[in-house]
Amino acid sequence: MRWTQFAPAVAAGFLITPTLRAAPIADDEVRSKVDARVADWWLKPEEKRFDQIGWAPDLRTARKLSAEHDRPLFLFTMDGRVNTGRC
Amino acid sequence: MRTGPFSSTDVIDRLNRSFVPVYAVNEDYEAKNVVSKEERDEYTRIYREALSKKFSAGSVHVYVLNPRGEVIGTRHVADAAKTKELIPFLDDLVNKLGTKGGKPVVEPKAQSRPPEHPKGSIVLHLAARGLGGGGSWDGTAENWVVYTPDEAKKLLPAGPAEGGTAWELDPKLATRLLVHVYPVTENNDPKKNEIREQALRGKVLAVKDGVALARLDGHLVMRHDFYHRPDGKVVETGLVGYFEFEPATGAVRTFRLVTDGATYGGGKFGVAVRSE
Numbered sequence: 001m002r003w004t005q006f007a008p009a010v011a012a013g014f015l016i017t018p019t020l021r022a023a024p025i026a027d028d029e030v031r032s033k034v035d036a037r038v039a040d041w042w043l044k045p046e047e048k049r050f051d052q053i054g055w056a057p058d059l060r061t062a063r064k065l066s067a068e069h070d071r072p073l074f075l076f077t078m079d080g081r082v083n084t085g086r087c
Numbered sequence: 088m089r090t091g092p093f094s095s096t097d098v099i100d101r102l103n104r105s106f107v108p109v110y111a112v113n114e115d116y117e118a119k120n121v122v123s124k125e126e127r128d129e130y131t132r133i134y135r136e137a138l139s140k141k142f143s144a145g146s147v148h149v150y151v152l153n154p155r156g157e158v159i160g161t162r163h164v165a166d167a168a169k170t171k172e173l174i175p176f177l178d179d180l181v182n183k184l185g186t187k188g189g190k191p192v193v194e195p196k197a198q199s200r201p202p203e204h205p206k207g208s209i210v211l212h213l214a215a216r217g218l219g220g221g222g223s224w225d226g227t228a229e230n231w232v233v234y235t236p237d238e239a240k241k242l243l244p245a246g247p248a249e250g251g252t253a254w255e256l257d258p259k260l261a262t263r264l265l266v267h268v269y270p271v272t273e274n275n276d277p278k279k280n281e282i283r284e285q286a287l288r289g290k291v292l293a294v295k296d297g298v299a300l301a302r303l304d305g306h307l308v309m310r311h312d313f314y315h316r317p318d319g320k321v322v323e324t325g326l327v328g329y330f331e332f333e334p335a336t337g338a339v340r341t342f343r344l345v346t347d348g349a350t351y352g353g354g355k356f357g358v359a360v361r362s363e
Contacts, residue, residue, distance in 0.1 A: 025327060027292050027302060030292075030302045030327065030328075030329050031300070031329050031343075033327075034327060034328050034329055034343045034344075034345055035343065037345040037357070037359060038343055038345060038359040038360075038361055040357075040359075041214060041216055041345070041357040041358070041359040042214050042359060042361075043214050043227050043229070046094070047090075047094070047226070047227050048197075049093065049094040049095075049096070049099060050089050050093045050094065050198060051195060051196065051197050051198050051199075052099050052103075052195050053093065053099050053102050053103060053108055053191075053195055054102075054103050054108065054191030054192060054193035054194060054195045055108050055109060055110060055193060055195075055198060056107055056108065056109040056192070056193050057109075057193075058109065058122065058126055059109055059111055059126055059129050059130055059133075060123075060125060060126050060129055061109075062107045062108075062109035063129065063152075063156055065107045065192045065193070066107045066152065066154050066156070067154050067155070067156070069107065069154075069189075069192050070154050070186070070187070071105060071106055071107050071154060071186055071192065072105070072106050072107070072151050072152060072153055072154065072159070072180055072181070072184055072186060073106065073107045073108075073109065073151065073152040073153075073154075073156075074102055074106040074107065074108040074109070074149070074150075074151055074177075075109055075110070075111060075133065075149065075150040075151070075152065076088065076108075076109075076110045076111070076148075076149050076167075077110070077111045077113060077130070077145075077146060077147060077148050077150070078088070078110065078111075078112065078113065078146075078147045078164070079112075079113050079114065079146060079147060080112070080114070080275045081112060081275070082088060082089050082093075082110055082112075083089075083110070083198035083199050084199045084228060084229040084230065085089055085090075085226055085227050085228035085229060085271060086228045086229070086230065086271075086275035087089070087275065
């Protein structure tokens with residue numbers, strides 16, 4: 001992974017994003033403004049490509065499938081949860 | 088790896104076409120009751136075989152086995168994370184084995200999923216991302232928090248829910264969610280986070296057709312070390328959101344919460360939570 005850089009594009013994107021803390025949100029705007037922020041920050045399809053890989057559920061199943069389909073087994077070991085990005 | 092080669096369509100295509108990909112979470116293999124003894128033994132065998140063959144080996148690593156289960160190549164994560172280096176490594180092994188490509192052996196599916204939970208639970212999905220200024224890794228991170236039906240009722244007002252009803256959400260239950268409010272960092276052990284201040288209040292805005300709409304407001308100050316060693320870094324953020332629930336049954340229909348001006352380590356970040 002790389003440190004997030006304060007690139008101009010990111011800065012521009014941030015500046016046009018409405019900041020909720022600038023002023024308290026009126027009661028009648030809470031739902032729409034919170035929904036907009038959730039949509040803005042939610043994971044985009046290109047950030048979920050990890051899910052496009054056909055991962056075997058565990059190592060022993062992968063070994064079995066590898067033998068059955070005559071394919072090499074690719075194992076990635078890591079600390080934390082690569083599937084959620086908390087790693 | 089998740090935001091690097093595992094997001095590269097070139098790598099994804101190769102893994103799906105010619106390999107049986109699998110990942111192993113070290114914490115699960117080190118724990119006593121998460122994976123079977125046979126599964127743990129196989130993990131250990133691969134590691135030891137790599138060492139015996141003078142391949143690189145380690146806890147954060149890529150190992151490739153031939154269909155007979157023999158280790159035929161490895162890469163340290165620092166090298167494997169470089170897509171341009173990983174691709175020729177994969178191609179070379181496939182060419183040597185003469186693997187015939189095809190469809191994925193396992194159908195791809197969502198890898199970030201909620202834990203098992205009883206019917207009627209509130210299942211909250213959290214997404215975190217940096218918003219500039221540094222202080223976090225690139226990419227995004229997710230967490231899941233589940234409240235059982237009994238716990239969900241404790242999130243609601245104790246008495247009648249009418250317009251203007253205000254209350255503090257059960258602090259212990261709120262903590263279970265707020266402890267995950269931090270950007271993408273190396274340390275992902277919520278037990279190491281120290282909440283110094285937290286508040287999450289609800290106020291009913293309206294009740295219509297048996298459904299109450301409440302707004303949520305709060306704040307969080309939490310020490311969160313970037314790595315697994317004390318560094319004094321602190322999450323500071325306001326919180327705002329809303330949720331809809333049925334006062335008569337205690338069923339929660341919708342829950343949304345976002346950070347408000349969140350900072351950490353000199354940078355800005357955002358966390359969004361939604362019920363699924």
